[in-house]
Amino acid sequence: MDTACICNRPAYWGCALQFYGQEVRLLVLIGAAIRGLSTGMGQAVQGGVMAATATHVRRQSGLDITGLSMASMSFGMKISSGVGAAAIGWLLVLGNYDASLEVQPDSAINMINLAYMGSPHSVASGLLHSAQHPP
Structure with missing residues (x-):
């Protein structure tokens, strides 16, 4: 079993625990801890x-491709972080999120759950x- 499998399997179960146990705050916190630790590894x-x-x-x-490989990794991480942040914004727009409202509509809550x-x-x-299942 390779490193990707070792790190991603707990992340998968942490996400599942958060998603399906969202009515119980403790399960969400445990899922977040599992997901964070496994992703961090x-x-x-x-x-x-x-x-x-x-x-x-x-x-x-x-x-010697050290500089090229490190620059490529850094570039990929920056681009993926930007796209991920933009995707959260797009989901909030699709859910009709309005920061000025005291209580958000159900569509916004659903999109927040989807994003998180x-x-x-x-x-x-x-x-x-x-x-x-590698190619």
């Missing part, structure tokens, strides 16, 4: 894996599936 080793890959390429081919629990659940399950 993958992100903690990401730079080291990238550096080891660059070293392997340098030893095999003589090309449903989307990560879908992404985690997709990553788990792709890690278990």
Whole structure:
């Protein structure tokens, strides 16, 4: 079992626990802790894996791609963070969220639930599936 599978499986179950146990605050908190810890494990080793890959390429081919690989990883993380933040905004607009309202409409609450629990659940399950069934 590879690292992606080890990190994504608990993240998947943490998302599922948050999504299906959203009426019980303790379950949401436990799910968030599981999701955060498992996601953090993958992100903690990401730079080291990238550096080891660059070293392997340098030893095999003589090309030093360390700078290129680190810059590519940084660029990808920045773009994905921006798209993720924009997606949350798009979901709030679709749900008719209005910051000036004291009580939000049900459509806004549903979109907030989707953004916080449903989307990560879908992404985690997709990553788990792709890690278990590589192309």
